[in-house]
Amino acid sequence: MLTPNTHPFTVERRNAIVGAEAQRMTFPAYRQLLDGAPGHDIFVAFQGTELCGLALWRESDEGGRRLLSVFTASVWRRKGVARALMRQAQKIYCTAGSGKLAAFWSDSLPGAEPLSRLLASLGWSTPALDCVRISANAQQTKVWSDSRRMERMTVRPGIEFREFGAVTASERAEIDGLLEAEGVPGRWRPFDPLVNVNQQLSLLMYRNMNLDGWMVVQNSGPGEVWFCSLYNRGLSTSAGALMPLLVEVCRRHHAAFGPTGRWRYNTGPEHPGMAAFLDRYAGEFADFHDRHLYSTFTFSGAPIATV
Ligand SMILES: CC(C)(COP(=O)(O)OP(=O)(O)OC[C@H]1O[C@@H](n2cnc3c(N)ncnc32)[C@H](O)[C@@H]1OP(=O)(O)O)[C@@H](O)C(=O)NCCC(=O)NCCS
Known part of the structure; x- marks a missing residue:
C-alpha cells in the first residue's frame, strides 16, 4: 500500500471492488470486470471509506498491460489522485517485469486533454492516432x-x-x-x-x-x-x-x-x-x-x- 506524502489518500491494488461509486467510476462496458476477472487489475485511491479514484488495467496478449479506464471523483480532481494511481501501477508492473504499457482513448472524452497531460507528465509517448x-x-x-x-x-x-x-x-x-x-x-x-x-x-x-x-x-x-x-x-x-x-x-x-x-x-x-x-x-x-x-x-x- 502506498501513502503519498502530500495527499491524505491511500492507493492500493485490488482484484475486485463492489459498490455504486466504483461502478460510476468505470466505463459501462467494463463495469462487470469490477467483480473480479482474470488478467485484470484494479487500483483504487481511498480516503477512509471514501473512494477518490479508480483505474482498471488488462493484461495484453504480449504480456504488457493496457489501461482500460482511469477516473477521479469530481471533488478529488487535480489533487494528484490519478497520478498516484498511475505511478502505483507503473511501479508494480515494473517490479513484475511486465512488458509495455498502453492506453487508448477517444479525443471526444471530456477527460481526453487531462489524460494526455497526465500521461505526458509520467513519461508516456506523445499521443498518436490509432484510427478515426x-x-x-x-x-x-x-x-x-x-x-x-x-x-x-x-x-x-x-x-x-x-x-x-x-x-x-x-x-x-x-x-x-x-x-x-x-x-x-x-x-x-x-x-x-x-x-x-x-x-x-x-x-x-x-x-x-x-x-x-x-x-x-x-x-x-x-x-x-x-x-x-x-x-x-x-x-x-x-x-x-x-x-x-x-x-x-x-x-x-x-x-x-x-x-x-x-x-x-x-x-x-x-x-x-x-x-x-x-x-x-x-x-x-x-x-x-x-x-x-x-x-x-x-x-x-x-x-x-x-x-
Ligand atoms: C483524467 C482524470 C482521471 C485526471 O484525474 P486527476 O486526479 O484530476 O489528475 P491529477 O490530479 O493526478 O493530475 C495529474 C496531471 O494530469 C493533468 N491534468 C489533470 N487534470 C487536468 C485538467 N483539468 N486540465 C489539464 N491537465 C490536467 C495535469 O498534467 C496534472 O498535473 P498537474 O496538476 O501537476 O498540472 C480526471 O480528469 C477524470 O476522472 N476525468 C474523467 C474520466 C476520464 O475521462 N478518464 C480518462 C479516460 S479513461
Missing part, C-alpha cells in the same frame, strides 16, 4: 450527399459497379490472381474469406472496364453494417477517386436498410487522405466522429510510439 472512427445514420448521410453533389462524388460515364453477389467463383479467382500478382496483400483483396459479408452492398467499381477499387461491407448488428475496407488500386490519379463508390454504397445502404439504418467505419493513419477527408467532412454527415488515440510507456527508458 465514424458512426452514421443512413438518412443523414443521404441528405448530406444529395446536398453536396461535387463532381468527384457523382457516377460518371465509364463508371460501373458490381455487387459481390453477382461475381462468379471463377471471376473471383481470376480477380484474386490478378491482385495477388500485383502484390495486393490477401487481407485487402475483395474476396478475403471474412464472415458476414453483405454480398449486395459490397461492390467492385470499374472505370472504363478496369477494376479501380472495391468496398467490403459486413453485417455487424440489427440494422447496422460495418464498412470494413475501401481499396483503391491506384489506376486513377484523381483525388478522391473512390468517392463515387462510397456514395453508391451509402445510397444502396439507405435503400436496403431504410432511413434508420446505421453504418460504421474506421480508418487509420496509414490512410492520411481518408483521415483528412473525414476530419473535414464527417461532422456534417456522421452523428459520431472521433479520433482514437494511443500512448505507450516502456520501462527500459525511452517511450516508443508503436503498439
Whole structure:
C-alpha cells in the first residue's frame, strides 16, 4: 500500500471492488470486470471509506498491460489522485517485469486533454492516432450527399459497379490472381474469406472496364453494417477517386436498410487522405466522429510510439 506524502489518500491494488461509486467510476462496458476477472487489475485511491479514484488495467496478449479506464471523483480532481494511481501501477508492473504499457482513448472524452497531460507528465509517448472512427445514420448521410453533389462524388460515364453477389467463383479467382500478382496483400483483396459479408452492398467499381477499387461491407448488428475496407488500386490519379463508390454504397445502404439504418467505419493513419477527408467532412454527415488515440510507456527508458 502506498501513502503519498502530500495527499491524505491511500492507493492500493485490488482484484475486485463492489459498490455504486466504483461502478460510476468505470466505463459501462467494463463495469462487470469490477467483480473480479482474470488478467485484470484494479487500483483504487481511498480516503477512509471514501473512494477518490479508480483505474482498471488488462493484461495484453504480449504480456504488457493496457489501461482500460482511469477516473477521479469530481471533488478529488487535480489533487494528484490519478497520478498516484498511475505511478502505483507503473511501479508494480515494473517490479513484475511486465512488458509495455498502453492506453487508448477517444479525443471526444471530456477527460481526453487531462489524460494526455497526465500521461505526458509520467513519461508516456506523445499521443498518436490509432484510427478515426465514424458512426452514421443512413438518412443523414443521404441528405448530406444529395446536398453536396461535387463532381468527384457523382457516377460518371465509364463508371460501373458490381455487387459481390453477382461475381462468379471463377471471376473471383481470376480477380484474386490478378491482385495477388500485383502484390495486393490477401487481407485487402475483395474476396478475403471474412464472415458476414453483405454480398449486395459490397461492390467492385470499374472505370472504363478496369477494376479501380472495391468496398467490403459486413453485417455487424440489427440494422447496422460495418464498412470494413475501401481499396483503391491506384489506376486513377484523381483525388478522391473512390468517392463515387462510397456514395453508391451509402445510397444502396439507405435503400436496403431504410432511413434508420446505421453504418460504421474506421480508418487509420496509414490512410492520411481518408483521415483528412473525414476530419473535414464527417461532422456534417456522421452523428459520431472521433479520433482514437494511443500512448505507450516502456520501462527500459525511452517511450516508443508503436503498439
Ligand atoms: C483524467 C482524470 C482521471 C485526471 O484525474 P486527476 O486526479 O484530476 O489528475 P491529477 O490530479 O493526478 O493530475 C495529474 C496531471 O494530469 C493533468 N491534468 C489533470 N487534470 C487536468 C485538467 N483539468 N486540465 C489539464 N491537465 C490536467 C495535469 O498534467 C496534472 O498535473 P498537474 O496538476 O501537476 O498540472 C480526471 O480528469 C477524470 O476522472 N476525468 C474523467 C474520466 C476520464 O475521462 N478518464 C480518462 C479516460 S479513461
